Amino acid sequence: MMKLFTCLCLYFLLCCISKGVAQGEEGTITGKIVAAKVPVAFANVVLKDTQIGTTTSEKGEFTLKAKPGNYVLQASAVGYTAFQKTIVIQPGETHKIDITMQESSINLGEVVVTGTMKETFVKDSPVKVEVITQKFLLTNPTNNVIEAIQTVNGVQEQINCGVCGTNDIHINGMEGPYTLVLIDGMPIVSSLATVYGFNGIPTSLVDRIEIIKGPSSTLYGTEAVGGVINIITRKPDKMPWLSFNTFYTTHHEWNTDLAFSPRISKNIATTFSANYYRNQYRLDNNGDNFTDIPLNERVSLFTKWHFTRKNNYLASIAARYYGENRFGGTMQWQPIHRGSNQVYGESIYTKRFELIGSYQLPVSFTNLKIDYSFNIHNQNSFYGKTPYKADQKVYFTNLLWNHTFGNHDLLVGGTLRYQTYADNSLASTNDKRFIPGIFAQNEWKFAPKSSLLVGARLDHHQKHGFIFAPRINLKQGFGDFTTARLNLGTGFRVVNLFTEDHAALTGARTVLIQNDLQPEESYNATLNLNRVYTLGESAGSVDVDLFYTYFTNKIIPDYDTDPNLIIYDNLEGHGISRGVAMNVQHSFLFPLRITMGATLQDVYEITKDETGKKYKETQAFTPRLSGTFVIGYEFKKARLSIDYTGRVMGSQRLPEYTEPFTRPTQSPWYTIQNVQINKEWKKGFQLYGGVKNLWNYTQNSPLIDPANPFGDSFDTSYAWGPLQTRRFYLGVRWNIQ
Template sequence: MKHILLCLFVFVSNLAVQAQSTGSVRGVVRSEGKEVPFASIGLKGTTLGTTADEHGSFVLSKVPAGSYKLVSSAVGLLPTERNVSVAAGQTTTLNLSLNPSANALGDVVVSGTLNEVIRSESPVAVELYSPKLFRKNPAVCLFENLAMINGVRPQLNCNVCGTGDIHINGLEGPYTMVLIDGMPLVSSLSTVYGLSGIPSSLIERVEVVKGPASTLYGSEAVGGLINVITKNPAKAPRFSADLFGTSHRDVNLDLGVARKIGAASTLLSTNLYHYNQRRDVNDDGFTDVPTQQRVSVFNKWTWARPEQRVANLAGRYYYEDRFGGQLNWTPEHRGQDSIYGESVYTSRYELLGQYQLPVRGQRLMLSGTFNQHRQNSAYGTTLYRALQRVGFGQLTWAKELSIRHNLLTGATYRTTWYDDNTPATATTGPNDTPRNAPDLVQLPGLFAQDEWRLTPDATLLMGLRYDYNSRHGSILSPRLNYKWGRPDGSQVWRVGLGNGYRVVNLFTEDHAALTGARQVVVPEALKPERSWNVNVNYNRFLQLNSGATVTLDASVFYTYFTNKISPDYDTDPNQIIYRNLNGYAVSRGFTLNTDVALARP
């Protein structure tokens, strides 16, 4: 009994000594007089840190006595540092004030790291565009609006039917991944259709990453990615309307309605586009641009949950009717040889959702998408019927190991099912009887990303992804990013090195050529197309004495591309032969953006 009392006395004495040699820091984080919820607070050079509550209040306890720099940051605000002295056995009160970003570098981005970060702190160069920019040069759809972005080029591949794709830094459209709310909804069969019909009333911002992003997003993100972030229904205007028309007699109407229902908020957005004028300026009897009638309906729901956990569900339906050809063509001539016309009917629906698992102290995010794209096309007498279904699921775990160390890991699964009416998805059964053979590709994967804050000014990001493709086998894609910048965001350098890959869908990218009686031949095991990219980016923000601001954004890029998979139609007129081409391709260049904002209107 005496020994037990002695041990208890020693234990209590140690606690008392420890309490006398440590102190605490408490306070409230504010910005422009308003409380900042869930701000991050930590002591520089230590592993001691905490997160403010919903009212901006924070407490740092058991802090060894001494002098420190208290670092605080929050999404959308510039980080700040304050000197603080901690006395043993005492509580120091220190209220913190965060300033709003004075330039675009303070905006929030997610595409570079799958985490919400201030743009100036992101080790990956992410370009950010809001609907305000697009309204300065109105267009009927997002596909045309992207032409305003430096290094991004929407290209029209067919003047008759109006299909096209998006090029980034000189690489072809199939190497650009298009995301909606961070999820790959737009497949290779529908790149241009996925961007048409997205109402401006729906877009919160558009994020563009130039260069390979396969480490986080998998196949198709070789040239870069475009991530369309939709509005949060809880913050969207209760009603919005945008009517747009031109002297060519095309009309575009966007309508948006948002409301709150209990703990849920919903946003319903509709896009209608009508252009039915068969314009023929050169008098050749052929349409100069295709006619289009389009309807798109989008509905998004979000739910308020404890601890700001994420829960949302959205769906979109899209239908379009395009025509191009001879002026006297009518729907009765569809598929006939008397009068030439190209008619494309597109029907598509999408479902997507995100749910943060209720695991205390952990950020586990489950997300998933499913889309079906139905194509009904007639190119003269050539009929093309295609159906593609793409399912995607992803589970990510983000952990802040310390104030300077963030870890992100994830597991993904993607399946692509495709069928059409061409010999590409046909085979022969017993007695040479024709049999349908839809194409199915499954792509499970794992990825990890480690972000280190080496110094207050420098960040190192390392990432690695492993995918197993049911057709190509194992695929590895690493990346390395380094960022150095001043704490106020006025000057930032970024260097990125990454590997991208693309698994080619043989039957969706040259569908018009696959009609007829040709036999599809794959004489060798195809390797995925690969690329290595180096990108150096520099941001500079200048505040002039007159009050005007100047922002410079410059990049130098170099991409080395191999294993191009291309169809061979010439070797045998009865066959389409797919193989990896020998050799390589190089895309290199320089971009510079300069923005000037005057102090007066």
């Protein structure tokens, strides 16, 4: 009996030892994933051809256990290029690895501020924010921001004048004046500046661009009806000591950027930059005796200072000067013909100054800061023989208090906006507006993957009284990889007619304002679904948006009632903008990245005819279906990359004209595609080149009766497609750290 007991004990002891040895055979892999020194949260980490895998924490950290052997460790995350490395696991040992991932063109791990006025990750924001990174902007070099964002799904550049090239940005089919453009969160580009000022923002200044589709008047007030584009300028402490970028095209366009960012001290960082763009080559490929694109010479000077004060309180200030000389007109026009009634030309001189600052108040018990801006815009122009001179000044300040308690994050603010505007237009405008406002929002994280944001704003307009704008944003996570966002909000906009609708100044039509124009109002609902997925050894994400906006008091230009008039009035009925958008991003294990998107939309007005019967009219210059794509591939060993970008535009309703100037009332489908090759050497030197408008597609003349530009039928608003033919370019970038 004793022998049997001894044998059982020995057997049990041997089992325990063998089990302990078996457990000890496993090795541990620990590590951290970062990109640009910032942790990459929720990245997928797997051992290839096994079932062993995990996701990183919010700090980018991960731990895996596996039996000894040789493995291929793979890491992937949406917005970053995939990573893999062969590792060897020894029995009982811990293998530590630090992984640095490279950002792809559009980064879902980006920190954003536009949706809530405070820093948060894209994935955590209750408001959907799309981010365009500096890397994305380099895939298709341009001389201004407005052209750079054309490859964003649901965002469209619209040319409003076929002579001088006035353009604006449409979001989900809504016209340019409904989009509020911010620089560093300040309403710098608005009203008069929307006509040409947007073109004068060089991409070299941009760190990232944040886009919100849908009303945001609760935070940003008037003009944020269709959406917000927030241009975040680069921080001096993150810029190279010296950077240089220049490119030249076969259309004789020359663009140059130069930036100098000296390190003054550990608490003071600054940058000085300049941009110069010149295009003096007259093209007339459509044979209408007018320049196809305007001639242009402009300069932009920028400086930004960033201060780290005592106890890490921050302060920053930036200033920019922008000057432009723009011309579009007949091929025979010369500067001596400015204002002439014999030789037609549109000549615009623009001078602009901007000041932007932020100051964190030294209050230890709470987070309190003041943001401020000032801009002055002067336009001196002739449209044929018609002079248009305008001056605008905007003073803006924003006091923000942010406090977190429990699961609540409270933001309270007050704004003061004072603007003056004077011109010599038909309305002889001399306008002064003081607009004070207050707003508050609370973000309640009532569950680990759920949050509810509720906010409201109250502004007072001297002419229109109090205007109230509420918002509700709900974010709900389903598992680790699926997120839904429901946004409900209102928007309002006070119109500056002659500064926003260029058709009121150019051409031969007479402007007729029917009644006293009232502020436009909108009600919006947007549902966003985001799914992060893995496909084999690669990863990606799918975004689906459903949007619906209802307009009241919408102000629309009526081109059809009388071919000699542009009639402006508040819509008696209502307007609708509705649709669905889908966007897919995918990063393969090999260095290939693809972003594709499509938007199906229905934008129309319900109005009354002469008999009082209601009818539906589709909005002009709004494609029912449009799409974008970005495809990039890197040859890492050769330091060579290829980027293929493009846009597909569906048919659009166009203005109607009477005999003998009838034109098609629907545009054809078309696509604009671009290719770039970039070669990088050590020490930050790059050589790049490519082709724009690869298939050389342009519309016919955008002008009506161009042979008689001083006649009653001349019109410049028939621009629905590209006007510039194929051109090749070559450029150089050099960053010295």
